Amino acid sequence: MSVTVSMIVNGNSVSAEVDPRTLLVDFLRVDQRLTGTHVGCDTSQCGACVVHVNGKSVKSCTMLAAQADGAEVTTIEGLAIDGELHPMQEAFRQNHGLQCGFCTPGMIMSALDLVNVNSNPSEQEVREWLEGNLCRCTGYHNIVKSIQAGAEAMREV
Amino acid sequence: MGDTGIGASVRRKEDLRFVQGAGKYTDDMNLAGQVHAYILRSPHAHAAVRSIDTSAARAGEGVVAVFTSEDMAEVGGIPCGWQVHSKDGSAMAEPKHPVLAEGKVRHVGDPVAVVLAESRTQARDAAESIIVDYDVLDAVVDMQVAVTDGATSVHDDVGTNICYDWGLGDKEAVDEAFSNAHHVSTLDLVNNRLIPNAIEPRCAIGDYDHATGQFTLHTTSQNPHVIRLLMGAFVLGLPEHKLRVHAPDVGGGFGSKIFHYAEEIIVTWAAGQVNRPVKWTADRSESFQSDAHGRDHVTTVELALDENGKFLALRESTLANMGAYLSTFAPCVPTYLHGTLLAGQYSTPVIYCEVKAVFTNTVPVDAYRGAGRPEATYLLERIVQVAADDMGMDAAEIRRRNFIQPDEFPYQTPVALIYDTGNYEASLDKALEAADYAGFDSRKAASQLAGKLRGIGIASYIEACGIAPSNVVGSLGARAGLYEAATVRVNPTGSVSVMTGSHSHGQGHETTFAQVVSEKLGIDFDSIDIVHGDTDKIPFGMGTYGSRSIAVGGTAIVNAIDKIVAKGKKIAAHLLETSEADIEFENGQFVVPGTDKSKAFGEIALAAYVPHQYPLEELEPGLEETAFYDPKNFTFPAGTYVCEVEVDPDTGTVDIASFHATDDFGVVINPMIVEGQVHGGLVQGIGQALLEGCSYDDAGQLLSGSYMDYTMPRAADVPSFTVDTTVTECSHNPLGVKGCGEAGAIGSPPAVINAILNALSEVGVTNLDMPATPHRVWQAIRDAQAS
Numbered sequence: 001m002s003v004t005v006s007m008i009v010n011g012n013s014v015s016a017e018v019d020p021r022t023l024l025v026d027f028l029r030v031d032q033r034l035t036g037t038h039v040g041c042d043t044s045q046c047g048a049c050v051v052h053v054n055g056k057s058v059k060s061c062t063m064l065a066a067q068a069d070g071a072e073v074t075t076i077e078g079l080a081i082d083g084e085l086h087p088m089q090e091a092f093r094q095n096h097g098l099q100c101g102f103c104t105p106g107m108i109m110s111a112l113d114l115v116n117v118n119s120n121p122s123e124q125e126v127r128e129w130l131e132g133n134l135c136r137c138t139g140y141h142n143i144v145k146s147i148q149a150g151a152e153a154m155r156e157v
Numbered sequence: 158m159g160d161t162g163i164g165a166s167v168r169r170k171e172d173l174r175f176v177q178g179a180g181k182y183t184d185d186m187n188l189a190g191q192v193h194a195y196i197l198r199s200p201h202a203h204a205a206v207r208s209i210d211t212s213a214a215r216a217g218e219g220v221v222a223v224f225t226s227e228d229m230a231e232v233g234g235i236p237c238g239w240q241v242h243s244k245d246g247s248a249m250a251e252p253k254h255p256v257l258a259e260g261k262v263r264h265v266g267d268p269v270a271v272v273l274a275e276s277r278t279q280a281r282d283a284a285e286s287i288i289v290d291y292d293v294l295d296a297v298v299d300m301q302v303a304v305t306d307g308a309t310s311v312h313d314d315v316g317t318n319i320c321y322d323w324g325l326g327d328k329e330a331v332d333e334a335f336s337n338a339h340h341v342s343t344l345d346l347v348n349n350r351l352i353p354n355a356i357e358p359r360c361a362i363g364d365y366d367h368a369t370g371q372f373t374l375h376t377t378s379q380n381p382h383v384i385r386l387l388m389g390a391f392v393l394g395l396p397e398h399k400l401r402v403h404a405p406d407v408g409g410g411f412g413s414k415i416f417h418y419a420e421e422i423i424v425t426w427a428a429g430q431v432n433r434p435v436k437w438t439a440d441r442s443e444s445f446q447s448d449a450h451g452r453d454h455v456t457t458v459e460l461a462l463d464e465n466g467k468f469l470a471l472r473e474s475t476l477a478n479m480g481a482y483l484s485t486f487a488p489c490v491p492t493y494l495h496g497t498l499l500a501g502q503y504s505t506p507v508i509y510c511e512v513k514a515v516f517t518n519t520v521p522v523d524a525y526r527g528a529g530r531p532e533a534t535y536l537l538e539r540i541v542q543v544a545a546d547d548m549g550m551d552a553a554e555i556r557r558r559n560f561i562q563p564d565e566f567p568y569q570t571p572v573a574l575i576y577d578t579g580n581y582e583a584s585l586d587k588a589l590e591a592a593d594y595a596g597f598d599s600r601k602a603a604s605q606l607a608g609k610l611r612g613i614g615i616a617s618y619i620e621a622c623g624i625a626p627s628n629v630v631g632s633l634g635a636r637a638g639l640y641e642a643a644t645v646r647v648n649p650t651g652s653v654s655v656m657t658g659s660h661s662h663g664q665g666h667e668t669t670f671a672q673v674v675s676e677k678l679g680i681d682f683d684s685i686d687i688v689h690g691d692t693d694k695i696p697f698g699m700g701t702y703g704s705r706s707i708a709v710g711g712t713a714i715v716n717a718i719d720k721i722v723a724k725g726k727k728i729a730a731h732l733l734e735t736s737e738a739d740i741e742f743e744n745g746q747f748v749v750p751g752t753d754k755s756k757a758f759g760e761i762a763l764a765a766y767v768p769h770q771y772p773l774e775e776l777e778p779g780l781e782e783t784a785f786y787d788p789k790n791f792t793f794p795a796g797t798y799v800c801e802v803e804v805d806p807d808t809g810t811v812d813i814a815s816f817h818a819t820d821d822f823g824v825v826i827n828p829m830i831v832e833g834q835v836h837g838g839l840v841q842g843i844g845q846a847l848l849e850g851c852s853y854d855d856a857g858q859l860l861s862g863s864y865m866d867y868t869m870p871r872a873a874d875v876p877s878f879t880v881d882t883t884v885t886e887c888s889h890n891p892l893g894v895k896g897c898g899e900a901g902a903i904g905s906p907p908a909v910i911n912a913i914l915n916a917l918s919e920v921g922v923t924n925l926d927m928p929a930t931p932h933r934v935w936q937a938i939r940d941a942q943a944s
Binding site: 030045046101104142 | 169171172173174176177180181182184185187354355357358407408442662664665829830833834836837838840863864865871872873877878901
């Protein structure tokens with residue numbers, strides 16, 4: 001048995017026949033070959049798989065692909081335009097907000113949703129927002145700096 | 158090369174791909190025709206396997222093959238890379254570590270059978286229909302129970318659960334010093350068991366080309382050459398030229414991806430069996446049950462002092478958990494990476510340490526960030542603090558009084574190491590100043606007014622990095638050399654490719670090593686590429702662990718560069734029609750000092766590959782050099798951490814009010830990256846101190862088997878940090894570097910616990926084990942009040 005799912009991913013209309021139990025993250029990684037979205041756990045704790053669905057951050061391991069039928073999905077691959085980094089991506093690079101890079105796509109997608117609801121977050125607000133994103137490398141210090149710098153850069157755009 | 162050379166906080170090359178989701182991790186790879194492996198694991202800690210019925214699974218939809226240990230009879234056990242000898246001279250017990258369970262399972266998660274299917278879900282579905290007839294046995298979980306007479310044996314052929322009973326130091330001299338001491342401080346402590354939890358789960362893809370007989374393993378490894386050596390030579394019997402091991406981008410390791418794991422063997426072997434690529438990716442639940450765990454020591458430590466607070470002797474006895482099998486480097490962690498560090502920064506004249514390594518029905522335990530050195534630092538800095546409290550001395554003063562002095566280097570410790578350089582008081586002073594140690598009392602008074610308990614804690618750590626001189630580790634039981642290799646390939650138009658045996662899985666080698674090359678060759682940073690993680694591209698390598706990459710791998714690169722420059726001088730002398738002795742190399746130019754004669758590096762590269770005017774009779778064309786570097790000694794990073802906490806006595810909650818780190822890493826290549834390494838290490842150490850603890854029940858069930866149950870540090874659990882450095886250069890490598898990867902995780906746990914105990918001293922609490930969870934702190938306060 002399979003179901004047809006159609007959605008807009010990073011501006012492109014895509015459609016595929018999938019097993020109904022296919023998770024959105026597997027649809028993106030396996031069917032769409034968008035491997036920037038990562039899987040770090042099986043209990044929806046780590047946040048490495050965060051993407052935007054209709055403009056809101058979602059853990060794509062917690063959602064079936066079929067539930068995203070008709071939705072607009074943005075992944076980490078959809079942020080840079082013509083090779084120019086999004087200000088939040090640039091802020092992570094400038095502030096050493098990543099080490100192994102595995103949690104980074106989820107961190108950046110989560111950070112963008114924060115800035116959408118709070119354009120000037122305090123350190124404490126950033127730390128609390130990241131409740132659903134684990135990083136084992138950076139100790140969060142430079143991720144917090146990156147997000148505040150990215151938010152500032154986005155305010156100036 | 159001021160803005161991209163040594164000492165510059167250059168932005169990382171690797172980040173351009175990572176921030177765009179364009180990194181290539183192992184699980185991002187999918188090979189044409191691949192099948193998916195699912196590994197059925199033991200649900201029991203200890204059981205005899207009576208039978209395995211795979212018939213239903215074999216008939217499952219999409220199933221390609223099902224394997225048990227009977228199918229793998231020709232495959233060897235998983236080897237251990239280090240042999241420790243007991244005090245009596247006997248070799249450690251080294252029971253077989255089968256790839257798939259042979260007649261018995263010995264921990265929850267022990268692999269029992271493998272299903273290959275067209276999809277991952279089909280493989281998993283089929284595995285559920287495998288019927289394993291287990292005869293459940295008593296499990297041995299607690300180390301203190303495991304070492305008692307009559308305890309259940311994890312391995313029948315070993316008889317007891319003791320792997321080795323090791324000692325280091327002059328016991329008689331120590332005992333005598335204790336009997337004559339003015340004061341003896343004593344402490345029992347537990348170094349809690351941790352689960353490393355790199356955010357990328359392990360993954361392995363085996364591939365086989367039947368036409369050439371070539372095997373390839375793509376894997377999440379910190380040291381692909383080591384995996385090739387172990388798996389090729391000891392497990393599958395494959396020669397190196399028929400086995401490629403490739404570790405692409407790796408999402409964190411912290412030690413857990415050093416080791417050779419069963420799954421790497423399974424996918425490589427199975428690819429040959431079914432003649433298709435075989436892919437396995439751990440889900441997080443499997444990571445908890447199959448990645449090697451860390452720490453897990455139970456220790457008694459005593460410190461003897463004279464009336465002035467000078468240390469006279471240290472004595473320590475530890476039980477160290479090995480888990481059910483010996484992981485790759487497990488035996489050396491509680492011995493040569495632990496006992497040898499017990500002098501710390503102090504001139505304690507005599508030290509004795511004994512360690513019993515113990516088998517239990519738990520996941521194997523091996524190196525985790527710091528590996529033995531955090532355990533040594535924790536017990537030492539805790540007992541020093543207990544001694545200070547016993548003697549009524551200030552925490553900083555007792556350390557200062559016992560520090561090895563700058564003019565005493567090189568310093569021979571009583572536990573085998575020779576420290577080359579250091580200035581411990583300089584780091585202490587800087588950390589105390591940053592932390593405003595002198596102003597603590599007023600902050601404490603302010604906390605008191607708010608009903609909170611405030612405490613300050615110090616830890617002065619040392620670590621031995623740059624692992625390691627091969628002749629030394631060989632004499633101590635290492636079954637491999639621990640040098641590093643590099644090839645520097647100058648391309649015809651002057652760009653440079655560096656093939657290094659060090660592996661980067663977050664450390665930023667592609668940037669740091671390029672800075673070194675840019676500085677040494679005087680060429681553009683962007684024209685340098687660092688290649689790592691592929692045995693087909695790199696001459697050889699021992700990989701990345703023990704904070705060794707810059708000290709050992711970096712030195713191999715520098716030595717190869719020296720050979721490039723030496724050859725370049727010969728070429729330049731020919732082109733400039735002068736003698737080689739007249740040529741100097743500076744800022745990317747081969748020059749004849751005092752003249753206007755010079756040749757740029759790029760011109761020499763081109764001449765080497767287009768040798769129209771070239772001393773062909775004396776010199777080969779081309780410009781590529783390889784160096785193998787074996788370190789002369791360990792390096793000895795050291796520093797002082799100061800932690801200040803506020804404890805809520807009503808809830809037991811610990812808030813880290815501030816944390817100041819001062820480290821001496823020798824010469825720092827990229828301060829931005831080094832600070833990042835410290836931040837990450839600090840949070841792993843704070844995680845150990847406050848949050849993390851692997852927990853088994855008495856039956857050996859893993860209670861902390863997911864992120865729902867094992868508390869990982871999150872952003873709101875930790876503060877921002879102040880980190881700073883002092884510098885004494887390493888004396889025995891050309892860069893003067895010491896290494897920085899593990900320090901944060903080594904120095905922070907005792908700083909945090911000392912701070913908490915300082916805060917709790919006013920309510921009568923004198924001891925507390927990690928993790929200092931709110932419940933444990935609250936209980937300790939209540940217990941102290943009750944007594």
